[in-house]
Structure formats: structure tokens, C-alpha cells
Amino acid sequence: MKLLDIGEVSDRSGVPPSALRYYEDVGLIASVGRHGLRRQFDPQVLAQLALIAMGREAGFSLREIGEVFGRDGRASLSRPDLQKKADELDAQIRKLGRLSRLLRHVAECPAPSHFECPKFQKLMRLALRNNGRR
Amino acid sequence: MKLLDIGEVSDRSGVPPSALRYYEDVGLIASVGRHGLRRQFDPQVLAQLALIAMGREAGFSLREIGEVFGRDGRASLSRPDLQKKADELDAQIRKLGRLSRLLRHVAECPAPSHFECPKFQKLMRLALRNNGRR
DNA sequence: CTACGAACTCAAGTCAACTTGAGGTCAAGC
DNA sequence: GCTTGACCTCAAGTTGACTTGAGTTCGTAG
Numbered sequence: 001m002k003l004l005d006i007g008e009v010s011d012r013s014g015v016p017p018s019a020l021r022y023y024e025d026v027g028l029i030a031s032v033g034r035h036g037l038r039r040q041f042d043p044q045v046l047a048q049l050a051l052i053a054m055g056r057e058a059g060f061s062l063r064e065i066g067e068v069f070g071r072d073g074r075a076s077l078s079r080p081d082l083q084k085k086a087d088e089l090d091a092q093i094r095k096l097g098r099l100s101r102l103l104r105h106v107a108e109c110p111a112p113s114h115f116e117c118p119k120f121q122k123l124m125r126l127a128l129r130n131n132g133r134r
Numbered sequence: 135m136k137l138l139d140i141g142e143v144s145d146r147s148g149v150p151p152s153a154l155r156y157y158e159d160v161g162l163i164a165s166v167g168r169h170g171l172r173r174q175f176d177p178q179v180l181a182q183l184a185l186i187a188m189g190r191e192a193g194f195s196l197r198e199i200g201e202v203f204g205r206d207g208r209a210s211l212s213r214p215d216l217q218k219k220a221d222e223l224d225a226q227i228r229k230l231g232r233l234s235r236l237l238r239h240v241a242e243c244p245a246p247s248h249f250e251c252p253k254f255q256k257l258m259r260l261a262l263r264n265n266g267r268r
Numbered sequence: 269c270t271a272c273g274a275a276c277t278c279a280a281g282t283c284a285a286c287t288t289g290a291g292g293t294c295a296a297g298c
Numbered sequence: 299g300c301t302t303g304a305c306c307t308c309a310a311g312t313t314g315a316c317t318t319g320a321g322t323t324c325g326t327a328g
Contacts, residue, residue: 007274017275018317026315036324037276047249047258057226058233059193061314068237082241089234092191093227099192100223103202107216115181124184141304151305152287160285170294171306196285269328276323286312293306298299 003032003040013049028052028066058089098126137166137174147183162186162200192223232260 006017015023023029024039029048031039048069055065068085070076077085102123111117140151149157157163158173163182165173182203189199202219204210211219236257245251 005275016317019315021276022316037322038274038324039276044249050258054229054233054236056315058230063314079241082237086234086237086241089230089237093230093234095188096192096223096227096230099188100220100227102188103216103220103223107213107220115178124181139305150287153285155306156286171292172294172304173306272325272327274324274326277321279319281318282316284314288311289309291307294302294304296302298301 002043003035004043004045005035005038005040009041009045009049013046013053015049015053023049023052023062026062026066028062059092098123136177137169138177138179139169139172139174143175143179143183147180147187149183149187157183157186157196160196160200162196193226232257 004012006020009015009020010017013020020029021039024031029041029045029052032042033040051069052062052065055068056062060068068077068082102120105119105123106114109117109120111120114120138146140154143149143154144151147154154163155173158165163175163179163186165179166176167174185203186196186199189202190196194202202211202216236254239253239257240248243251243254245254248254
């Protein structure tokens with residue numbers, strides 16, 4: 001199985017080498033060894049990086065991502081904890097949906113100040129009422 | 135109309151005074167004047183803060199939030215730009231949905247390493263394929 | 269065998285979004 | 299009229315996630 005050096009991982013994943021070294025430092029990914037000085041990566045790291053990218057886009061910190069997918073891509077959380085993470089995501093999704101509806105309303109509402117528009121106020125109350133933690 | 139000083143705004147919004155001053159510095163909110171040294175805020179600032187909180191939760195930077203809702207709560211973006219923001223949010227929502235499905239699968243899949251599970255791979259490909267920018 | 273280029277390490281810098289701390293001001297209650 | 303507590307300013311510190319730069323080391327092509 002062919003190994004990749006950092007430049008190739010970077011090219012294929014779009015993640016700069018400096019960030020890859022950083023991810024290794026904090027234990028998110030691992031190289032399988034060295035060729036001289038050079039880190040050698042298993043191609044599977046590309047899938048891990050894709051997961052990491054997804055997690056980042058979802059707003060998780062590197063620490064949280066590391067908790068969910070250990071550095072080998074094996075989930076380190078218990079099933080209930082994973083369900084909980086998914087539930088959190090779903091809550092976040094609903095929140096974004098409310099914000100999206102708010103924006104779309106603002107885009108088409110003719111009121112000069114939205115704070116005076118009853119529909120805006122309703123959407124705001126709705127958005128506020130349902131905001132738990134995260 | 136009664137004005138609020140910073141402590142009261144903080145208490146009602148949950149945003150610490152230091153952050154409120156910071157928001158004022160960067161032009162996200164404005165006080166209507168001073169009572170002695172003390173900033174006086176219009177109660178409307180609470181609604182603005184709620185909007186700001188929503189934006190933050192949705193992953194927008196303060197700069198982006200400021201672009202969408204000017205410091206008076208009046209949208210400063212054009213309608214098409216607002217639509218575009220909403221479209222971005224919807225894309226983000228779909229992305230989170232894919233990640234949520236991935237997590238729920240991991241939670242119930244018995245495979246030792248998920249990289250070997252075909253359903254996992256399918257969900258990954260799906261998630262990857264549809265990731266644009268943001 | 270030597271030169272090149274791609275990697276390496278390690279310390280320091282950067283950016284956003286705040287927080288903390290020191291030292292100062294002021295209005296209201298006693 | 300004095301104390302107190304809430305606020306003020308300004309500079310510096312903090313955290314996460316990297317980036318940048320200086321100086322170093324290899325493996326490979328010529």
C-alpha cells in the first residue's frame with residue numbers, strides 16, 4: 001500500500017502542510033512513520049481529513065472532533081454520546097432554519113425597520129424561545 | 135422610554151459588559167448617550183443582541199453579522215444578497231444533516247472500523263460530494 | 269558527488285473575540 | 299459630604315487554530 005508524504009496529502013486534501021503537522025501535534029491524525037525526516041501517511045488519512053473538515057464546517061472544535069473520531073477514525077464516544085451529538089446537530093439545524101426564514105423574510109419585507117414588523121417580531125420570538133445551549 | 139445601563143443590558147441579555155463594550159467598539163451596537171460616564175442603552179438593543187447571538191450560533195463572524203444587520207437593525211444588504219445568505223444557510227443546513235446522519239449511523243453500526251463499512255463510505259462520499267464553499 | 273527541492277523543527281507571530289486588571293470617575297444613599 | 303458600587307478607559311493577556319520564518323537535513327536527479 002503506497003504511502004503519501006505530506007505534500008501529496010496536502011494536495012489531495014487541500015489542507016496545508018502546516019495544518020497537517022498541527023493536526024498531528026494535537027493528535028487528530030497520525031503518520032505511520034518516517035522516510036528520512038519525512039512523515040509518511042497512510043492514504044486513509046484523506047478520509048479522516050474529510051471527516052475533520054466536515055466537523056469543522058459544522059462548528060465543532062478540533063477537540064470535539066477528536067473526541068468523536070479518535071485518531072484512527074474509530075469512534076471513541078459511546079453510542080448514547082454519539083446520539084447526543086447528533087441531537088445537538090439537529091437542534092443546530094433547526095436553529096439555522098429559523099435564521100434562514102428570518103433572513104428570507106427580511107429580504108422581502110418592505111417595512112423600514114424590521115423591529116416594527118409583526119412578522120419579524122414573531123420570527124424573532126420563535127427563534128429566541130427555542131434557543132438552548134450548545 | 136426608559137434607558138438601560140450596561141449592567142441591566144448584560145443581565146437581560148446574558149452578554150457580559152466587557153463584550154457589550156467590545157460590540158460597541160466594533161460598531162455592532164450603539165449606546166444612545168451617557169449618564170455621567172455610564173453608557174445608556176435603548177431597550178431595543180436587546181433585540182439586536184438576540185439577533186447577534188443567533189448569527190453567532192449560526193457560525194457567522196461579527197463582521198458578517200454587522201454586514202447583514204447594520205447597527206440600527208436595518209438590513210444593510212440588498213435583497214439578493216440576503217437571499218444569498220439564506221441560501222448559504224440552507225446549504226449549511228443540508229451539510230449538517232448529512233453529518234448528523236453519519237453520526238447516527240456510526241452510533242448503531244457494529245463494524246469495528248467505520249472506514250470498512252459500506253454504508254459509512256456511502257454517507258462519506260455523499261457528504262464530501264456536496265461540500266461547496268462557505 | 270553535489271546541488272536541488274521538499275521536508276523538517278522550533279519559536280514567534282496572527283486573527284477573532286473577548287477577558288482581566290489597574291487605576292480613575294461619578295451619582296446616589298446614608 | 300463622604301462612601302460605595304457600578305461604571306469607566308486603556309493596555310495587556312487568553313484561546314484556538316493555524317501561519318510564517320529562520321536555520322537544518324535528507325533523498326534523488328544529473
